[in-house]
Amino acid sequence: MKALTASVIVFSTICLTATHAQAEVRNEPIKVIEPYVSESPEKVELGKQLFFDPRLSMSGIISCNTCHNLSYSGTDNLKTSIGHKWQAGPVNSPTVFNSSLQIAQFWDGRALDLKEQAAGPIAANVEMAMPHTLAVDVIQSIPGYRSQVEAVYGTNQVTLDHITDAIAEFEKTLVTPNAPFDRWLQGDDNAITEQQLAGYQLFKQAGCVACHYGEALGGKSFMKMGLVQPYESDSPSQGRYDVTGKEIDRFMFKVPTLRNVAITYPYFHDGAANTLEEATQIMGQLQLGRNFTKDELANLVAFMESLTGERPKISLPLLPPSGENTPRPNPFQ
């Protein structure tokens, strides 16, 4: 009996470590990222295939991964994205890494969650330019997708809802835990350098943390870009004003996550800042009315570099072959 109890305890401890990262031992406004464990690995696999499938675009060559490159930063690292027919989009592509940790999606928050979000780019003319009915027809026509939808959703009549739900479930797995800063939060004093620690102290003391807090250091609120001093941009976006039409929302943007920010250049909704140093200087001036010294800037940047986490290890999906009646792409439409 005693032996049995002991092994039950061991077993449940293992389960715990498998599903939860060690919590932070330091009490800070920034929290560690926990790995996400899906209850439906089949749904994740289906969503992964769809994320990588260029057949969801009119041209046949653009997938979600084109603009949110999971090999690198979860973005395309362009000022503004390039989509169907080489059209330049109006705003910078945010990373999909840790996007599930936000209260809303898009710079202006016009989608409530990842599922609602995923319908957008498929049909958007400057992105994948694929009418939703055609996207559904394509997936429905591919035997290997039909059978997966059947297994996950219990019907072989594919809907847009299945497509976006599966993609969203896959995206939830795209968290990047175990950044040096997370290990510091968990009690490892040597996980970050002295300079990074100094940067973090300034980050709190200067007030960056008022907007960039929580697991994602952002993603939890909308704030005005250009609080103290106005921001000048050549982008047409007016932030949340475009969604609500209320004057008070003009130039309110979702505070972006600073997770992996060292590799998600260029910065801001218009992609106008090329380096982290430049973005930080602008933040200081426009949001806090403060001019950082060269050393202060270097410390803040060093701190943000400690936020680069472990990118998910993903096996390249093998996409199910098209069926006889799968509509063919039309790159010049």
Place this chain on the structure above:
Amino acid sequence: MKALTASVIVFSTICLTATHAQAEVRNEPIKVIEPYVSESPEKVELGKQLFFDPRLSMSGIISCNTCHNLSYSGTDNLKTSIGHKWQAGPVNSPTVFNSSLQIAQFWDGRALDLKEQAAGPIAANVEMAMPHTLAVDVIQSIPGYRSQVEAVYGTNQVTLDHITDAIAEFEKTLVTPNAPFDRWLQGDDNAITEQQLAGYQLFKQAGCVACHYGEALGGKSFMKMGLVQPYESDSPSQGRYDVTGKEIDRFMFKVPTLRNVAITYPYFHDGAANTLEEATQIMGQLQLGRNFTKDELANLVAFMESLTGERPKISLPLLPPSGENTPRPNPFQ
């Protein structure tokens, strides 16, 4: 001593099975594909990263994988490829699966091997549009590439030669063994259907095998497209004539591999045939002066469907972050 010998024998047997597929037991003009085992896994890994890296393109969004999608067929499945600034290329993109099994690269054979080939698309204006010196500068500026080049080639001065050599080594791993037809060649009578077997017999008897033979069912010779009856195409390509300038080479194309041909639609150097049935009918008429019946066509297509092999299982590479001085992409240049 006896035990030792026995285990040595067991060990070497395992090694053998690990590096060689079981040879065919049937004596046929088509041979099984053997898996490729590289002597330098580090070089393969470096080549894989480069294959997936869009920083090798002027726009920052096109990688080798854009036009040779390893998630699907090793091609882009377009009539002709779309490259930098949405330009349509002159010819159909061939699959990179099993391309190492060919005597030369490109439809007109203008590159002798994969290493020579890889330099082409990087600089080609309708593909990645990236001057070679800039491509080398980009790779040289990325610390994680510099260290890998150092480990593989013993110098941290990156050259174009390193880039193309590593990509070529990765491409050699992209073979697709174990197709149903390979298992039939290895003696498994049930690996293919009666219809597929009938199709194979017709494939030999009609004379397809005169051009489509060997491991890759093609890739071993240049043949005239339109041997019996001329082929009409809107493509500017004149085949090997474009390379040699000799009249005799006009419209001579490298016989393409039929491995995985069921998923490498559309067909021919100009991508003009949409289905395998259509391509087969044209081959019969133009190369052999023969009109296949509906049943004959169905059998030939069924046989070719038995040539879809196991696509390599690839883990998505995690690309090394850009350095401070890494040149940024210029999508509209």
